[in-house]
Amino acid sequence: MEPIDVTERLGRWSSGRGPLYVLLAARLxxxxxxxxxxxxxxxxxxxxxxxxxxxxxxxxxxAYDLLAAEGRITRRQGSGTRVSGPAAGSGPDTTAAPMFLNLLEPQDDILTLACAAPEAPPPAIVDAYARALPIMAAMTAEIGYHPAGYPPLRQAVADRYTRLGAPTTADRILITNGGQQALSLLARAFVRPGDRVLVETPTYPGALEAFHEEAAILTALPIGLPGFEATAHARRPVLAYFTPTFQNPTGTVLSALRRRRITEIAAALDIPLIADEITADLPFPGVDVPPPLAAETAPPLSLGSSSAAIGHTAAAFGATVISIGSLSKNTWGGLRIGWIRATPPVIARVTRLRAVHDLGGNLPAQIAATGLVPDIDAQCETRAAHLKSGHDVLRAALAARLPEWSVPAVTGGQTLWVRLPYGDGTSFAQTALRHGVAVLAGSGLDAAGGSEDRIRLHFRHPAGLLVEAADRLAAAWQAYHPPAEPASAAPPLAI
Known part of the structure; x- marks a missing residue:
């Protein structure tokens, strides 16, 4: 291969904020x-x-060490440093943004259990668009650009938070093109190359991708963020991210005491706390859902000698909470409607970023969504039985065909967090793909570099497809031969 002038291609790489090695690694x-x-x-x-x-x-x-840990370069004594590609490993690219692989390169013969979302738009969406048409027809002075979102939709979302126990005004809401754009905008607003972000492990891979794009250094804590205060003092994160209800991928629901404690610590240490509450709308029948994290308004508990002196009024408590919501999981992903709830200054800051990108979202979709938001609970109640049925069907099918797998039950959400008895999730995911089923390897959801023995499966398909998926997984497992070395996907800039 012809030599490449790397310095010429680098261009400006050191003008950002953060350690030089992180900036150099980000550009490479x-x-x-x-x-x-x-x-x-x-x-x-x-x-x-x-x-x-x-x-x-x-x-x-x-900088080279960071890229080598991600699998993007290979360093060997005597042969120098060479580019190994966008992702570690060989064969099909199943480790780079694996959750999105089936979306970017769809295959008709693959059953995907990797990207969880409703299978089809519900009738309510068709009805909502029918109701939106007269509203659009009556518009005479509407340019259609709303960087912060269609005002009636912002108000509808604010009203929903208020009903759920978190009093909210429309100026605290930003409408986005789905929850993923919400995460990406927040990452861009708060993170500079080399900044630390505190995350749960395992967690939603789309969040890791969003922080990775901003060259964040990730500090991982177990679910529920134990050690949050000590870690925050030691690491000084600019942001913390977690999912308090039906955690993705484990389905964990944090207790009221733990939620309050996390919110209190974030407020006392002035760390913006992103609460991803998209999955909170997915309970099984009869399961009570805790109120939004933003509903925490009680005065703080004692934090100990290191931070107890920091006073916060009841009104200020929880002001650091940034909530993310969406219609993608509770209604339909194709609608691309999400939102951020935060303080007005944060909303204004993120809105400016959003305006640079697309001036505002799809107005007809937002008009339709305005009629859907008040009925979210009814839609979720309708879907709850379907979710529970899919959960039970897939677990039963796996138990019958793969009894050696550990598949814990959940009470809501849309995913199962499966432990394999041997081998690793990344190499098994490649075997499963060859048998016609796409799964998500656990290492891609773990910023600490763990969860190699895990895979994530969603259960939103109809029962017949879930049984077929279990058959294909059983065939893949029978043919699976673990590599001598685990084929784990390296976490993005994780420390």
Missing amino acids: RQLIDDGELPTGSALPADRAFAGQLAVGRNTVVA
Whole structure:
């Protein structure tokens, strides 16, 4: 392969905020992922590259180490440093943004248990669009650009939070193109290269992708964020992210005491706390759902000597909570309606970013969604029995065909967190794909580099497809031969 002038392709790479090695790694990562540095191309030696960039050798070594941990480059004594591609491993690219793989490269013969979402639009969406048509026909002075969202929809979302116990005004709501855009906008608003973000492990892979895109350094804590206060003092994160209700992927629901404690610590230490509550609308029949985290308004408990002196009034408590919601999981993903609930200054800040990207969302969709938001609870009640049925069908089918797998039950949400008795999820996911079923390897959901023995499955398909998926998984498991070394996917900039 012809030598590549890496320094020429780098362009401006050191103008951001954060350690130089993180900025350099972020720029090289972008070049690799965009194909500007093709697989197999040689990168300069440490000392030579440092001299070309006028930085210390340790900067180059640290940047290379980050990229090597992600599998994007390979460093071997005697043969130098070479690009290994956008993702670690060989064969089909099932480790780079695996949740999105089936969306980017759909295959008709693959049953996907990787990306969970409703299978089809419910009749309520058709009705909502029918009601939206006269509203649009009556518009005479409407340019259609609303960076913060269609005002009646913002008010409808605010009213829903108020009904759920978190008094909210429309200026605390930003409408987005789904929950994923909400995460991406928040990551861009709060994170600079090298900043630390505290996340649960395992967690929603789309969140890891959003933080990864901003070159964040991830600090992982177990579900429920035990050790939050001590870790925050030691690591100084600019943001914390977690899912308090029907956690993705485990289905965990945090207790009221733990929710209050997390909110209290975030408020006392002034750390913006993103509560991803998209899955909170997916309880099984008869399961009580806790109120939104933003409903926490009680005065703080004692935090101990390190932070007890920080006073917060009842009105300020919980002001650091940023809530994310969406119609994607409780109604239909194709509608692409999500939202952020936060303080007015945060909403204004993120709205400015949003305006640069697309000036505002799809107005007809937002008009239709305005009529759907007040009926979310009724829609969820209708879907609850279907979710519970899919959960039970898939667990029963797996128990009959793969009794050695550990498949804990959940009380809501849309995913099962499965433990394999041996091998690793990444290599098994590749075997499963060859048998016609797509699953999500656990290591891609774990910022700490763990969960190698896990896979995530969703249960939203009709019963017949879930049984067929279990048959294919059983065939894949029978044919599966674990590699000598685990084929785990490296976490994005995880420390």
